[in-house]
Amino acid sequence: MAATAYAAVVSLRRVLEDILHHAPKRILLDPQHFQSLLQKITSFQHFLEDYDALPITSKPEAEDELEGQLAKACYAAEDIIESFVLDQILASSQVQVDRILTRFSQDFPKVMQDVDFIEKKVMKIKGKMEVVKDQQPVSSLHADGLSRRLAPTANDTTTGLDSHLLQLKERLVGDEPKLQMVSIVGMGGIGKTTLARTVYDHPLIVESFEIRAWVTISQEYDMREILLALLHVTEILFGKRKQEDSANNFVKFVEIMSKHSDEQLGEQLRKNLYGRRYLIVMDDMWSTKVWDEVRKYFPDTSNKSRILITTRLSNVAVNFDSDAPHEMDFLDEDKSWNLLCEKVFLGEVCPPELEEIGKQIAKSCKGLPLALVVIGGLLAKSQRTIVQWKYVAENLVSVINLGNHEQCLKILSLSYSHLPIHLKPCFLYMATFPEDREIRMSRLIKLWIGEGFINPIVPRSLEDIALEYLKELIDRNLLIVQRQGALGKMKSCTIHDLLRDLCLREAHKENFLCITKVYDVDIPPNIENTRRLGIHRSTKHYRYNPQVLNTLRSALSTRSLVCESEWISPWLVPCLKLLRVLNVHDVYSPEDIIQLVNSRNDLGGLKLSSYCLKNLSNLGKLESLILDINWRGEISVGDFGFPHSLKKLSLRGCGLPWEDMRIVGSLPKLEMLRLYDGAFVGNVWNPSEGEFARLKLLQIRSTDLKYWGAENTHFPSLEHLALSFVYLQELPLALAEIHTLRSIELDHCKQSVVDSVEQIREERESLGYEDLHIQVSKERLWDGF
Numbered sequence: 001m002a003a004t005a006y007a008a009v010v011s012l013r014r015v016l017e018d019i020l021h022h023a024p025k026r027i028l029l030d031p032q033h034f035q036s037l038l039q040k041i042t043s044f045q046h047f048l049e050d051y052d053a054l055p056i057t058s059k060p061e062a063e064d065e066l067e068g069q070l071a072k073a074c075y076a077a078e079d080i081i082e083s084f085v086l087d088q089i090l091a092s093s094q095v096q097v098d099r100i101l102t103r104f105s106q107d108f109p110k111v112m113q114d115v116d117f118i119e120k121k122v123m124k125i126k127g128k129m130e131v132v133k134d135q136q137p138v139s140s141l142h143a144d145g146l147s148r149r150l151a152p153t154a155n156d157t158t159t160g161l162d163s164h165l166l167q168l169k170e171r172l173v174g175d176e177p178k179l180q181m182v183s184i185v186g187m188g189g190i191g192k193t194t195l196a197r198t199v200y201d202h203p204l205i206v207e208s209f210e211i212r213a214w215v216t217i218s219q220e221y222d223m224r225e226i227l228l229a230l231l232h233v234t235e236i237l238f239g240k241r242k243q244e245d246s247a248n249n250f251v252k253f254v255e256i257m258s259k260h261s262d263e264q265l266g267e268q269l270r271k272n273l274y275g276r277r278y279l280i281v282m283d284d285m286w287s288t289k290v291w292d293e294v295r296k297y298f299p300d301t302s303n304k305s306r307i308l309i310t311t312r313l314s315n316v317a318v319n320f321d322s323d324a325p326h327e328m329d330f331l332d333e334d335k336s337w338n339l340l341c342e343k344v345f346l347g348e349v350c351p352p353e354l355e356e357i358g359k360q361i362a363k364s365c366k367g368l369p370l371a372l373v374v375i376g377g378l379l380a381k382s383q384r385t386i387v388q389w390k391y392v393a394e395n396l397v398s399v400i401n402l403g404n405h406e407q408c409l410k411i412l413s414l415s416y417s418h419l420p421i422h423l424k425p426c427f428l429y430m431a432t433f434p435e436d437r438e439i440r441m442s443r444l445i446k447l448w449i450g451e452g453f454i455n456p457i458v459p460r461s462l463e464d465i466a467l468e469y470l471k472e473l474i475d476r477n478l479l480i481v482q483r484q485g486a487l488g489k490m491k492s493c494t495i496h497d498l499l500r501d502l503c504l505r506e507a508h509k510e511n512f513l514c515i516t517k518v519y520d521v522d523i524p525p526n527i528e529n530t531r532r533l534g535i536h537r538s539t540k541h542y543r544y545n546p547q548v549l550n551t552l553r554s555a556l557s558t559r560s561l562v563c564e565s566e567w568i569s570p571w572l573v574p575c576l577k578l579l580r581v582l583n584v585h586d587v588y589s590p591e592d593i594i595q596l597v598n599s600r601n602d603l604g605g606l607k608l609s610s611y612c613l614k615n616l617s618n619l620g621k622l623e624s625l626i627l628d629i630n631w632r633g634e635i636s637v638g639d640f641g642f643p644h645s646l647k648k649l650s651l652r653g654c655g656l657p658w659e660d661m662r663i664v665g666s667l668p669k670l671e672m673l674r675l676y677d678g679a680f681v682g683n684v685w686n687p688s689e690g691e692f693a694r695l696k697l698l699q700i701r702s703t704d705l706k707y708w709g710a711e712n713t714h715f716p717s718l719e720h721l722a723l724s725f726v727y728l729q730e731l732p733l734a735l736a737e738i739h740t741l742r743s744i745e746l747d748h749c750k751q752s753v754v755d756s757v758e759q760i761r762e763e764r765e766s767l768g769y770e771d772l773h774i775q776v777s778k779e780r781l782w783d784g785f
Contacts, residue, residue: 002052002421003427003507004068004510005048005070005074008075008078009044009045011453011559016038026089027085027088066121070118078559083577084104165199168182172199172279181306182306182321183321184308185310185313185326187496188312190330196310208279209305211279212280212281213230215229215282216283218284221286223262224262227265227269227294228265234269234272266296275299275303280306280308282310283310284312287313312476313476330367330368332367336362339372342376358379361389379392425512426470426473429513430479431503431504431515432560432562440492441467442648446623449463449623450623451559453469454466470490478499480495480496481493513560514527514530514534516534528557532559532562533558533560534563556577557578559578559579561583617644622643622645625648626652647671649674651675651676653677653678654679655681657680658705661680661687665692670692672695673695674699678704682705683727684707687714688714691714692717693717698721699721700724700726702724706729707729708728710732712735718735718741720743720745721745723747726748726749729752731760733760736761743772746777747776
């Protein structure tokens with residue numbers, strides 16, 4: 001329940017701070033009530049963060065019970081408080097307001113009573129946490145933990161590792177005399193340890209290094225344990241300890257060395273290594289901190305010694321490696337099939353009748369060696385029949401989740417269990433998206449912010465902090481960068497299917513979110529109480545289940561709706577009055593959506609009537625909006641009422657004259673503006689002073705605009721300009737004076753526009769501004785306007 005509890009606490013804290021600092025003046029409330037609750041909720045957040053930071057073996061018990069109660073109490077408080085504010089906003093008479101105040105005065109004390117009860121439990125656990133901290137020994141070793149520090153001896157498969165093995169051998173036995181650091185990086189289960197072990201035991205490596213030692217570094221590493229494990233190996237090699245001490249008598253060795261300090265152990269290790277060619281493998285490294293502490297004990301005597309690490313974290317590999325990190329990739333279909341066959345048939349040939357379905361099973365493992373090994377073990381112990389193998393193929397995900405085959409997800413879940421608590425809700429949220437979906441990072445960041453997952457850090461923006469969260473998940477190989485822009489900026493990401501399965505499993509376990517389809521026969525349990533609801537399209541065109549639809553309408557606690565089904569959105573959304581995050585597409589009758597004043601985030605792909613356009617301003621927290629006006633009726637600037645909270649706006653087909661651009665230019669928070677297919681029409685655009693004060697990106701596509709009279713003061717924050725299929729004669733030279741401008745992209749533009757961009761570049765150079773990145777699709781220049 002850690003992710004759910006933390007998300008609930010952070011979300012409620014943000015709601016309280018929002019109300020205390022930004023509530024409309026017409027809202028009647030007693031700030032003292034909310035301030036008192038805010039103090040307690042902030043204390044709960046700090047408690048959860050401190051609790052999460054404790055070593056797993058040192059955490060007091062009863063975690064799930066308390067976290068479940070905490071999440072439930074926070075959700076109840078959030079419902080009461082947000083309903084209290086929303087009802088006042090929508091109230092049409094003083095009589096209604098009085099009823100609202102009376103109801104709140106009855107409900108709020110009950111919430112505080114529950115919070116006070118939880119606070120007492122938290123204080124008790126805090127006391128236990130302090131005792132744990134005080135009782136932590138200077139060094140703590142147990143026989144059960146020592147085996148983790150020795151090199152693994154499992155007979156892991158090496159299928160698909162030949163090219164990796166060759167490259168690593170070349171790096172380890174290369175001619176560079178200086179001490180070299182080599183890293184293997186990749187997601188959990190991809191075979192890093194297997195590869196490291198294979199090269200460690202290769203005859204060439206054994207022959208080349210006088211000393212070889214292996215130590216496993218966990219996230220909760222103990223420096224003394226690491227030094228003892230390495231020292232023990234070197235002591236045996238030089239006859240200072242008997243060989244049998246390496247296993248059974250390691251505890252005795254620890255006792256003998258107990259009088260020595262960590263510094264003394266390290267110095268002895270350094271003496272044992274000095275002047276000798278050594279290879280040290282540090283497996284499963286989670287941070288560079290451990291390397292910073294131990295590196296001084298690895299002498300460099302220019303004798304071709306090497307340090308090899310494995311890690312899931314790209315930033316650790318980059319900071320450690322003397323050269324580029326060695327990245328492990330997923331197996332292709334042929335290697336996946338070979339590995340599966342090796343595990344199932346143990347050298348025998350696959351029966352012809354099983355080959356086709358077997359290759360389908362191998363492909364379903366998505367190139368992850370760990371999954372292939374686990375499924376191979378299952379098939380090796382099952383009947384070799386087409387029926388049995390088809391069952392496995394059709395239920396591959398559930399097979400992985402069976403009790404006897406927990407190893408796969410158990411190892412994958414290590415990455416999740418070791419995530420800092422502030423990243424866990426962000427990771428579980430990935431289950432909201434359909435399988436194999438490419439996700440725009442800008443969209444993901446907006447959704448996280450709207451959910452309230454991001455902790456504010458003054459003076460940084462929430463977007464910057466969310467991007468840092470995203471990069472942390474990528475560094476941990478939990479997310480995969482799918483696309484990058486021309487400047488190397490990450491554009492989209494995806495998540496491996498097996499990791500998404502892990503997300504779903506943990507999310508369901510914690511009641512974090514609910515995913516459904518309107519065609520489902522079975523109704524997901526507890527859907528009416530879910531806070532986050534994802535409705536996916538169905539690939540099968542079955543008749544929808546009315547019972548599912550009726551149940552969805554009763555999900556009144558839902559704060560987040562990500563809907564992939566076009567027709568259900570206008571039918572369902574009006575029932576969810578407390579929605580905070582709304583991501584829908586192709587909504588044709590959204591009058592009721594306009595009443596969702598609580599919605600912060602990502603209302604996209606709307607097709608609206610003019611009545612609704614006027615009332616968009618009611619969405620006072622909306623940050624992103626896409627308007628696609630595809631009818632031929634006349635509309636005017638008076639039909640629009642954009643909320644001042646907008647940061648991103650896309651318009652298509654509006655047909656407004658350029659002089660009406662002032663309604664957009666006056667939006668105080670607007671950072672991204674995209675104008676498509678005649679959003680504004682006419683030959684001339686002359687912006688006004690003071691407009692677009694915070695605009696960073698301007699994209700214009702398919703317009704009859706010919707003359708743009710911009711001055712440097714009109715777009716003071718502009719960073720990126722993109723033009724395509726435009727009739728412009730040239731760009732304003734004044735753009736050169738915008739010091740924030742970084743890039744200009746041109747596609748299907750006149751040669752005269754390209755020439756004007758070169759003039760802008762030259763003018764910027766004369767002004768001493770940063771170099772301008774220019775991207776021109778030269779093969780697509782339009783000269784026939």
